[in-house]
Amino acid sequence: MLFDFNTFVQELRENPEKKEIVSKYEKVFGEIWWGIKEQLRYTEYLKDFKPVKYLIPDELENDFDRDLLQQLVLWSFSSDYELKEQKESDPELFIAVKSGEQSVVKKVSELRSFQIQRLYEIYVEEQLNLHVLKAEDENEKNAIEQERKMRLKRRQAILETMWIAKEAQETKKEQEKNLDDLMWKL
Secondary structure, three states: OOOOHHHHHHHHHHOOOOHHHHHHHHHHHOOOOOOHHHOHHHHHOHHHOOOOOOOOOHHHOOOOOHHHHHHHHHHOOOEEEEEEOOOOOOOEEEEEEEEOOEEEEEEHHHOOHHHHHHHHHHHHHHHHHHHHHHHHOHHHHHHHHHHHHHHHHHHHHHHHHHHHHHHHHHHHHHHHHHHHHHHHHO
16 A cells, blocks of 8 residues: 555654644544544544545556545545546546645546655645644634535535436436337337
8 A cells, every 4th residue: 555644653753844743633632553544533524425436547556545535635625626527437536736826636547656645645644733723722623613514515415416417327328228229119
């Protein structure tokens, strides 16, 4: 796997510029020693984002947890995303990463392994910081909770729209087949 959560946390601990992130988190929530899916951030929120299959680079098919990456993207307050249906394949996941006034949009299917690795790092670090903010400041906690609720609602709307479009496409195919069958019978 490209991303190892525990190794990344250890790297943060050893990085003079980043060690405070882990230190603050552990001061509030206790030592980080389980995998990412056992962490409060995941069990409290990320698990609510049910992933859908999407295009990934062929050469990385077994190199990363596509569901976890999607959940991290959907949860991130520093990114936006879009799932675009493709005619003959899984949807394309677009990620727009914002930094100040700049925004960069990428297709996950075109990313290289080091870029995917970096996304994991950015999103996990963001999660750690947001959880500390929630614990330290009641106003921040309320703002974060409201943003989370909005993101869950948006996600549900996207999935419903995708499902409706897929159903319409399948109905159209079936109707065309039935019409062809009728034409042959005449």
